[in-house]
Amino acid sequence: MSNLYDTIIIGAGHNGLVCANYLAKSGRKVLVLEANEGVGGAAITREFAPEYSVSACAHLLHLLNPKIVSDLALNSHGLKMAAKGLTTLSLSTDGEHLTLDRDSVSGKALLQSDKKVYRDFQNKMRRFARILRKTFMTRPPRLVHKNRKDLMTLASLGLSVRLMGRDDMRELLRIGAINIYDVLQEDFQNEHLKAALGFDAVLGSNLGPRSPNSVLSYLYRLSGQVGENDSAVSQPAGGMGSVTEALKKSAEAAGVEIRTGVAVSRILLDVDKVVGVETSTGENLKSAEVVSNADPKTTFFKLVGARNLETGFSRRVDNIRMQGKAAKLHLALDALPEFTGVSSDQLGNRMIIAPSLTYLEQAFDHSKYGEFSNAPALEITIPSVHDQSLVPAGKHVLSAVVQYAPYDLRTGWESQAEVFKQIAIDKIEEYAPGIKDLISASELLTPVDIESEFKIHGGHWHHGEYTLDQFMMLRPVPGAAQYSTPLSGLFLCGAGSHPGGGVMGLAGKNASAEIINGGKN
Amino acid sequence: MSVREADKRVLRTPFYSRASELCQTNLWSPWKAYTTVDCYSYVEEEYFAIRNATGVFDLTPMIKYRISGPDGLAYLDKLMTRKMSKLTPGRVMYSAWCNDLGHVLDDGTVFHLEENLWRLCSAERHMDWLQATALGFDVEIEDETDDVVGLAVQGPTSCQTLKAMNLSCVENLKPFQHMSFDFEGTKLMVSRTGFTGDLGYELWVPSEYAEKLWDTLFEAGKAFGILPIGSHALDIVRIEAGFIQAEVDFVPALNVVRAGRGRSPFELGLDWLVHFDKPVFNGRRALLKEKEEGSRYRFVRLDIEGNKPASDSFIYNSKKDIVGHITSATWSPSAKKNIALGSVEMPWGRLGDELYAEIYYNRELKWNRLMARCHVVEGAFFDPPRRRETPPLDY
Structure with a gap:
């Protein structure tokens, strides 16, 4: 009996949809199965209080690959930005916030030398990020096979490192595997500025500023701001869900069939060959290729x-x-809040609470021992400033990432989620006095909630730490780092694979290329 | 990697009091965590006890794992290259197990003791690997090396010795079966297994019954020429039987440092232990590929002209290219042949291939070199019918 589908993709996250689209364009009959009621995975917009919607997990776009946007014609499928090139404000309780742009930083307390150091530092790190980014567009090379394509990738990587010149090459090797704290101590004087940079190195990770690999994670973040990605941090109109909605429309236009509300319970095997999937309703769907957008632990x-x-x-x-x-x-607000020292037209930017590296490190310390931070660090956005479609007229919504909240909280999250939510709100209140009175509804998603809502093992939204030991040809693990796996016909296309997390889409694109090549050359 | 001398200290087995009394040479060697006898009196005398009467060998240091739980059989099927579904209570199976590269970690025996309970006997320690393999299975694994002692009782009169111990119906045990007997208030397990290629049994009791077992056994064996044997005599009989030994004939894959030094079951003459008609097992993918593309090496049993043992010799083809080396060698008193086990590069080692062993030997500090012609043979060098007879004849 012939199969109805050539390829079944498990999960309609952005990578699953990107992969499906390219595969359909290669002539395959592709079915995407999504357990949740809508597409999008962790890139969705959903209502959390009556009439208040928000990007439920990822909330800012800074990595989405432009080649994918044009290949899949996302703009003509409804993708629009509500705001582009957002600035970062590092808040201060006294109102003396710093404003960080691509090449410049301003703030009352800053010296002229701080500003120059900032510009030089950004330029240097962007040069390094450009090298990193070079590796993103293709599968990671295997080291032990004498494969032409792999050797070319390695040679090109080696060449671009070499072409940086002696000083840069030394510097990259020197700082590549150390921590952002030490690197920032070398050049910067201002504690507040150091923390603003250090925050970006640890955002969304299981790292503190003094953790090894925090330079690498910083470069990963910067990779969204080099080359054709210069626009940096953006906010999609309609929230993150509009990105995946556009991906869905584009995929459907390419002939992809998408079924939502259908969970895959297991991958069907003939010993070690994939033959299809079984859904939670017991339906068996046959196909010779199965691509998992789920994280590697869930998949395997x-x-x-x-x-x-x-x-x-x-x-x-x-x-x-x-x-x-x-x-x-997530906070539903009756009116636009006031942040000390921040004018109302600045409130649409990205705001962070990270007063010093020590503050960040102490926030992280708790999480090492299964506790949440008493004084957390936050990344705050008020998307309704640019996009009133998310809220009732005149109202606002605040979306924040709060660190650190360990998945394996010692006491369990059940009784503690509310406590941590109050701690986070209290922390915001310190910077925005009176905001508490504006809150009409609120929601906190702990990593345990993220695990269950978005079906990500451990609630880690990058599907695995982004560190040297889980990087490139080691991501997620050797033997599955080129998107194919030890089970013939099974492929990975999610953030757990190279290049990694963030709403970027390259894992899905690269996986599709490998599948189309049949794992050869 | 160097090991601190203090970490090499060895224990005495629970049979030490008896073995040391009988060990006239006082020659001992470390084996895993224990000291064991190399030779009690004369290697030849011990060798002939195994082939003509009964030899007793202390198996205490053999690594033993207790595997229990409802998923035990499925677990063993994943661990082992051999299909384990025929392993029913009362049976023993010999198998090899591999890593993902299809390289042998070890070979050993699995005893199905009772419903949901197995014992794995191996040469090397593997707890980490066994635990890692248990992921997804409802099984428990415990190391019981120090809790259970074993004596190998091997040779033509071994069955008579056991009968003299009043182990009723022990003669009905077929090769690779085991049964248990009441013994001094504990359970004595007897399996028809061994490392000698001869009629023989292995006796297993909790370690506190060790001396009692030794005494009872030697009392019963008096009329049947029973002798304790050391590892040197055992080495001769196991080479005669064509059995490979970890760390001698192959490097256990988990100990391999240099890429490519591991050996697959096909490269160790263990093809018959690899079954693809079963669920996923460790090494499956690599072994399938090897089967398709061919192996790198061939395990050979060699009959070497002359009488100089070919230990560690290079093996040459007729063009005088080095194509392999000898891993074990001995003079076989029973086969009256100069025999060896070795590893040669493909395609060499076929029946009839012209091969030579480069043997160096020393006569009063004068070294001589010999290129001895080797003949590839199939099967064991010594394989008496009594090895399989059930019930065995009285000798």
């Missing part, structure tokens, strides 16, 4: 089953570090 342990994997491989998957430490806070 929940859908495939450790029993069906050889021990060396399953042990590597078991050891993937993916413990979520970020919570998401």
